[in-house]
């Protein structure tokens with residue numbers, strides 16, 4: 001009788017979608033469960049309140065993530081502080097301790113996303129410790145409406161951050177959503193600095209501007225990819241598989257998003273696949289709408 005009840009519960013669970021949450025019937029589910037836009041989080045790690053090279057944009061309880069990902073963000077901020085002390089990374093939203101929905105985001109639900117404000121300097125090049133979202137134009141300048149001053153996008157420190165994340169095997173960076181102009185500046189900086197080609201190639205592939213999906217000219221949205229073990233525990237791969245991330249998830253079913261054209265770059269196919277997902281696009285729009293005020297100020 002009990003077995004029959006359990007069997008029927010499991011059967012209906014498959015159809016109402018509750019099979020992707022921790023429960024006595026699914027005790028192995030742990031960590032990042034589901035997808036960034038439809039998932040939950042257990043056994044999360046909270047980014048510490050204080051640490052070298054970073055501070056929170058807000059104290060809002062949204063600084064939880066997969067432990068390896070949260071640690072990687074902390075390590076990257078410390079690395080920037082070590083190599084180029086003076087400015088600090090402003091950390092925006094990650095996830096709640098249990099994951100799930102947080103407005104205005106549609107992703108950030110399973111501990112795999114982090115919003116990181118772009119590094120800035122003053123017009124004279126002095127480091128800036130505290131600032132919020134500032135939209136930067138093609139000239140690299142942005143108006144800080146709170147402090148009523150212009151700031152300059154700090155491409156040097158931002159590149160150290162991105163390079164560190166890309167080289168950190170625990171970070172497993174799948175996407176860095178970023179504005180086209182900011183991306184171009186970073187890639188040009190990497191080339192001019194003589195960065196290794198493999199790092200440049202990774203940056204070239206993961207940095208992308210979603211269309212539609214908000215400008216991302218004031219922050220980056222960084223996403224980590226599931227490990228093989230995390231997939232086993234409920235993490236659902238979503239989007240392109242980066243060839244340098246090993247071992248690749250092997251238990252996920254093939255999907256159109258993961259089709260890689262033969263003989264060419266995966267960049268176009270990956271971006272198209274990502275942008276074709278309506279929820280992800282809406283999330284980026286919502287996030288952008290929420291951070292787009294105050295309105296842009298005219299250039300000096």
Ligand SMILES: [Zn+2]
Nearest residue numbers: 114115221287
């Ligand atoms: Zn975000």
